[in-house]
Each structure stands twice: as structure tokens, then as C-alpha cells.
Amino acid sequence: MIQLNNKIYTCPVDVALSFIGGKWKILILSQLHQFPRRGYVELRDNLPGISEKMLSQQLKELERDKLIEKNVLSKKPYRVEYILSADGESLSPLYEMLSQWGISYLETQGIHYTQDQHLYK
Amino acid sequence: MIQLNNKIYTCPVDVALSFIGGKWKILILSQLHQFPRRGYVELRDNLPGISEKMLSQQLKELERDKLIEKNVLSKKPYRVEYILSADGESLSPLYEMLSQWGISYLETQGIHYTQDQHLYK
DNA sequence: ACAATAACTAACCAAAAAGTAGGTTACTTC
């Protein structure tokens, strides 16, 4: 049992999951791992089904937790890019492992996944 | 975009997360990784905060998805044990990575986590 | 014989997470 910021965690895994758990975070991080320097709309268009509300919210939390960094490229017009921070990069093996695992699973289902970098853009 | 069983996934990572996402699944799997052959009550007592409803539900889904196996040790009285399946084991690096990451994070917060195998028992 | 334990299940309800629809500013393109 670990106590931290008035919250209780069952173990270190629980602590880690508090940062990257949830429906979209790992997906966002793994996209930034595959495609560094993405803008808001690029992220959105490559996460079919996500709402803008969710995306903003998750990006804000990931930034707060220092897993990603946001660069403001210009103020007017307002243009940004998101990149993984060092902490976010440190989880790269995780993104790759999950991707591999997903691909293997798809194979067992007779689906042969070939990555297309321009699938949605 | 991947279509499978009338559901749409954005990428292989999404597929993987559909099996191990959720609040408790990785926690259950990682406990079974640390302590193979656990009974229901052992699992429950080592996941402080989980309700029995949640535990049953998650165990059932993990079994359905073939990440764990359930051995019925005796019918009367009804005694069982849960173990990781080969598929569940194949995610071991993930549990270890998350645990390490959590421990490192705790260090940055001045918390030195030392694992105690008998913390809750 | 009474309480406790293991391994659950079911019904009900509250809280949290996520979706929907609409609006904003300041460009750029037709």
C-alpha cells in the first residue's frame, strides 16, 4: 500500500497506471512515439472516435504529468506541436510491446495488419 | 483502422488495450505474475479497494480472453486457483516495466518502495 | 451448534467518464 497526494495505490504498477491509464492516453502517447511532432488536428484525425473535448483533456493531463511537451509554434495564429518528453519516451518499449502484441493477436484472427503511415491523413 | 467483431480499433495498440485496459486488469495480471497460483480471496486481499463484484467480473473476462486460467481444485468445497496463461505470461515485460516505472516515479517523490511479499496476507 | 471462511452471484444505485452540440479567434484560401 502506497500513499501519495491523499491517494492510495496498491503497488507501483498502480502508480504507473494512474498516469497512463484511461481510454486514450496510451493511444496518444504511442502515436507521438510513432510520429513525433504532431499538431492537434493531426492527433485528432489519427484517433478516430475521439472527441475534441477528450483530446484536449487528455493532452492537458499528459502535459501536467510531464509525459508530453507542448510547443507553441506561433501565437497568432495559434499553432502548436506535441512531442513526447523524456519520461514519455522512457515508456517506448511499452508502446512497442503493446503494438506487437496487438499485431500478433490480429494474426491469430486472420487479420494481417500492415502499417500505413498515411492511413488517415 | 481495424475492424474486428463489429468493433473498430484505431491501431494494434488499441486492440491490445481492449483486453488489458480497464481499472483492474493489469493489476490482477501483474499480481498473478508476481504470485502464481492465487485463490480468489488472496487476490482480493491484495487489491485493496476492489469490490468482489469487480474482481469476479474482471477474472471472468480475463479467463474468457485467455489471459488467465482457472483451476478448480475441488468441487465441494469449491476451491480454485488462478494462474497466468501463456498469453498472459507473454505480457510479463509489461508488468515489470510498469512496476519499475512506478518505483522510479516514487523515488522522485522521495518514497522508497521496498517490496514486501507479505504486505497484506 | 455457532461463527468464520472461500468463492461466488444478483439487485440496486451513485459517481465518474465520455459523448454531443455549439461557440471562439485568427488566419488562409477560393
Add this chain to the structure above:
DNA sequence: GAAGTAACCTACTTTTTGGTTAGTTATTGT
């Protein structure tokens, strides 16, 4: 000058998730 685009924000509703309480069967321990 009208429409389109990037990068958001806000209020409201719905859905999903999870908590609570209670109950079951069969056995062991006191």
C-alpha cells in the same frame, strides 16, 4: 467576402463503471 482551418473551450446529457448490500453452498474451527 464567404468558407475553411487550427486549436481550442463550455454546458449539457448519456453511458459506463464501480460501490453497497445481501444472499448462496459447503466446510473447518471453537
